[in-house]
Amino acid sequence: MRPATCAMHPAPCDLGIVIVNYNTRDLLRACLRTVYASRGDFTFEVCVVDNGSTDGSGEMVAAEFPQARRVLNPDNRGYPAANNQGLRLLGFPDGTDAPRFALLLNPDTELPPDGLAKMLAFMDAHPEAGVVGPKLVRQDGSLDLACRRSFPSPEVSFYRFSGLARLFPRSRRFGRYNLTYLDPDEMAEVDAVVGAFMMVRREAIAQVGLLDEEFFMYGEDLDWCYRIKGAGWKVYYNPEVTVLHIKRAASRRNPRAQVEFWRAMDRFYRKHYAAHTPWPVHVLILAAIWTRTHLEQLRWRLAGVDI
DSSP states (O other), X not given: OOOEEGGGOSSOOXXXXXXXXXXXXXXXXXXXXXXXXXXXXXXEEEEEEEESOSSSHHHHHHHHOTTSEEEEESSOOOHHHHHHHHHHHTTTTTOTXXXXXXXXXXXXXXXXXXXHHHHHHHHHHOTTEXXXXXXXXXXXXXXXXXGSBOOOOHHHHHHHHTTXXXXXXXXXXXXXXXXXXXXXXXXXXXXXXXXXXXXXEHHHHHHHOSOOTTOSSSSHHHHHHHHHHHTTOEEEEXXXXXXXXXXXXXXXXXXXXXXXXXXXXXXXXXXXXXXGSOHHHHHHHHHHHHHHHHHHHHHHHHTTOOO
């Protein structure tokens, strides 16, 4: 059974899907084809938010997927701001006509035909779940480690960036950043899943609000999970569904990507951990983030790119 689009149903949708695109036209086409080839007894609506692409992405969506809503930004407003545009258009955070669930979906993903139906069934079976993400795999079949994570506390981040996590991936202490000690084929409650495929319950969004637009292209998914967990909801990794993720398809074209990664780390740390960190450690963390951010900026400037 093919799911129905929301326009065919007077009641609120089961699922509102927001896809933020930046110059990934061909990947976006493949993604949308798998979305509209989904099977199951549910209703859904798609909103594509284009962040100033110059590759004809917007025209492609209009011509090939006229059933999708479109938002065409004149420039790149960043991932959380663009997602919020789509979420608001669908009725979030507190509209009575908003879909039961929102799905943040990257254009460099491809879904199995029963993927959406299975994830919706999981959420219905787990009313305590505010967020769920699937098993994401790369093109070579390897696990995308970002699909299940711990929050990057100072301790967890130290294990990651010192190399201890890489040396001892099976350690429950050192492997917490990407939870590498867990079986990738077992469902688990986790701190966070990645925004490449992130299904969120309407009531959780109404409770905590939309994405933090102070982030640009990293960290906003971690922050959303942090706030949702803080409101009493659970976050789950559900490997019953496997989704292909052609990772960094847009960010590899963007020289700001690594700079924004470190800016996101700074924003997340200041927002959630700085107030509770002893000042000597606080100074060291800020110095490390500042150094990495400015080294990335210098690298690009030496390459002749002004960011």
